[in-house]
Amino acid sequence: MDIETIKEQICDVCHKMWQLGWVAANDGNVSALLEDGTILATPTGMSKSFITPDKLIRIDREGNVLEAAEGLRPSSEIKMHLRCYDKRPDVTSVIHAHPPGATGFAVAHKAMDMYNMIEDVAAIGAVPLTPYGTPSTTEVPDAIEPYLEEHDVMLLENHGALAVGSDVITAFYRMESLELWAKITINAVILGGSHDIDHENIQKLIDLRSYYRITGRHPGYKVFNPEDEMLHKKED
Incomplete structure (x- = not known):
C-alpha cells in the first residue's frame, strides 16, 4: 500500500474516533509502520x-524524527507504539484511544475477560x-509487553485502550469491536447479568477464525474443568 493511502487512512480513523467520542482534546494516538521500516505517527498536542x-x-524505529512540519513532534505515547512493533512483527498499526465503555472497565480495574x-x-x-x-514513560510499554504475545487488544489501567493490527483499518475495527462489546456488556449487567457462552461453543467460535481469515493473536479459552466448577460452588 502506498504512503499516501496510509496517511489518508490514519486521518480517516482519527476523525472517526473523534466523531465517535473516543477521544477529546489531545487524547489518543495512531501510528503505522511503513514498508521501509519508518513509522507515521500522529503529533502530540x-x-x-x-x-x-x-x-x-x-x-x-528508535523514535527519532525524520520528517515533521515545523513545531510538530510525535505523540508522547510513541514509546508504547514502538514496543508493539518491536515485539510483534505481524503488526503494522497501533491505535490508542479512550472509548468510554471500554475505558470504564479500565478505570474500574476490570478486565473484559468474559x-x-x-x-x-x-x-x-x-x-x-x-x-x-x-504516560510518556517506559512504564506503559513495559506494562503491555507481557500481553502482546497473545492479545491484539488491551485495556490500560486507569488510562484507556490499545489495539494493534496488520493495517490501520484492522486495528480500528478491533477498537470499534471492543467499545461496542463493552457497551453491550454494561447494558447486560444493568439488565440482570452478563452470561458467557458455554465452553464447547466458545471453542467452535475460536476455530472459525481460520474460516473467516481473522489475522492476529487470540488468547484462546481455558479448557473447561468440571472439578474447578465444583470447587467454586463449594467456596460460594
Whole structure:
C-alpha cells in the first residue's frame, strides 16, 4: 500500500474516533509502520479532529524524527507504539484511544475477560487489563509487553485502550469491536447479568477464525474443568 493511502487512512480513523467520542482534546494516538521500516505517527498536542496528512510525523524505529512540519513532534505515547512493533512483527498499526465503555472497565480495574458475545469471542477473545503506567514513560510499554504475545487488544489501567493490527483499518475495527462489546456488556449487567457462552461453543467460535481469515493473536479459552466448577460452588 502506498504512503499516501496510509496517511489518508490514519486521518480517516482519527476523525472517526473523534466523531465517535473516543477521544477529546489531545487524547489518543495512531501510528503505522511503513514498508521501509519508518513509522507515521500522529503529533502530540492536537485534536484528532484536526489531523491532516501534512501534520503526520515520520520517525525511525528508535523514535527519532525524520520528517515533521515545523513545531510538530510525535505523540508522547510513541514509546508504547514502538514496543508493539518491536515485539510483534505481524503488526503494522497501533491505535490508542479512550472509548468510554471500554475505558470504564479500565478505570474500574476490570478486565473484559468474559466470553458473552459471539463476534468478539471469535475476533479478539478476552481482553486483559494491563498494570498502571505513567504516560510518556517506559512504564506503559513495559506494562503491555507481557500481553502482546497473545492479545491484539488491551485495556490500560486507569488510562484507556490499545489495539494493534496488520493495517490501520484492522486495528480500528478491533477498537470499534471492543467499545461496542463493552457497551453491550454494561447494558447486560444493568439488565440482570452478563452470561458467557458455554465452553464447547466458545471453542467452535475460536476455530472459525481460520474460516473467516481473522489475522492476529487470540488468547484462546481455558479448557473447561468440571472439578474447578465444583470447587467454586463449594467456596460460594
